[in-house]
Amino acid sequence: MVIALGMEGSANKIGIGVIRDGEVLSNPRKTFITPPGTGFLPNETAQHHQKHVLNLVKEALQSAAISSSDVDVICYTKGPGMAPPLMSVAVVARTLSQLWNKPIIGVNHCIGHIEMGRAVTGAENPTVLYVSGGNTQVIAYSQKRYRIFGETIDIAVGNCLDRFARVLKLSNDPSPGYNIEQLAKRGKKFLPIPYSVKGMDVAFSGILSYIEDKAEGMLSSGQYTPEDLCFSLQETVFAMLVEITERAMAHCGSNEVMVVGGVGCNIRLQEMLAEMAAERGAILHATDDRYCIDNGAMIAQAGLCEFVSGSSTRLEDTFVTQRYHIAHFITLDLVRPKLGTTSWLCF
Incomplete structure (x- = not known):
């Protein structure tokens, strides 16, 4: 059994999720809510994430009934998203990776949504x-x-x-x-x-x-x-x-x-x-909104797929990128074990 801790904070939601072999063990999150008629600014959003991230990590571990020693890999959102919130979460992910001596994986946010959707719905x-x-x-x-x-x-x-x-x-x-x-x-x-x-x-x-x-x-x-x-x-x-x-x-x-x-x-x-x-x-x-809306479990799921395929991110490469386009990401065969090669090719 492989357990992944996922950390999402690309926009106005900060979420920490724990996945064990595709099973969601916990998935708490907090949303930065601004007054009516306004949006959310990057720096204020980052401050919100910094305020809640450590408590959410503790809550996620407690709800999953595991300790930090049980975690096999730490996954964080590398991009795309807003730079200050992304960086706030990446710093915590890097710190926990070193404190707990765990491998770390930077996850494409878009792939997180897709792989979580496939895991929940059973889509092939x-x-x-x-x-x-x-x-x-x-x-x-x-x-x-x-x-x-x-x-x-x-x-x-x-x-x-x-x-x-x-x-x-x-x-x-x-x-x-x-x-x-x-x-x-x-x-x-x-x-x-x-x-x-x-x-x-x-x-x-x-x-x-x-x-x-x-x-x-x-x-x-x-x-x-x-x-x-x-x-x-x-x-x-x-x-x-x-x-x-x-x-x-x-x-x-x-x-x-x-x-x-x-x-x-x-x-x-x-x-x-x-x-x-x-x-x-x-x-x-x-x-529903548990998994459609940004959450930590989706980052854990996508990161878990990469981890079991033999991938990890070097510590010096654990930066963030606001424009991490999904088409730039090449997957490994084991990342999508359900899929064979399709007959069509787009490009």
């Missing part, structure tokens, strides 16, 4: 829709690489939703995207919004500007309610995502689709993907 070789506050990509796997079929060319879908939540002065507790989702459930009147799919890519900044410009006048006149605007924005951007995901599935001949990332726990998005998948004779794999 899905086409992946990865949607969060900082990332929007359609991904599939072939020839020991994750291949990007489509992505946002400007801002991420989660960032689009979060910024519109600021316009409406919605609470950031538990998250702006969650509160938009709740309002959208009560929306009844659809506002036509520009639909911006460019080949296999999507763009959200123009859509955000359009609805921001329209919001004040429409709300003050009573023509539309906040619920209507949230409903309209969600339906439009989610339809765009489902369209490019379906195209990727058709190209791969895939009969599985998996949604991961913080936006992936949105029930409406899951419903739309499930309907698309059913029409294709495929199935949807999805999880």
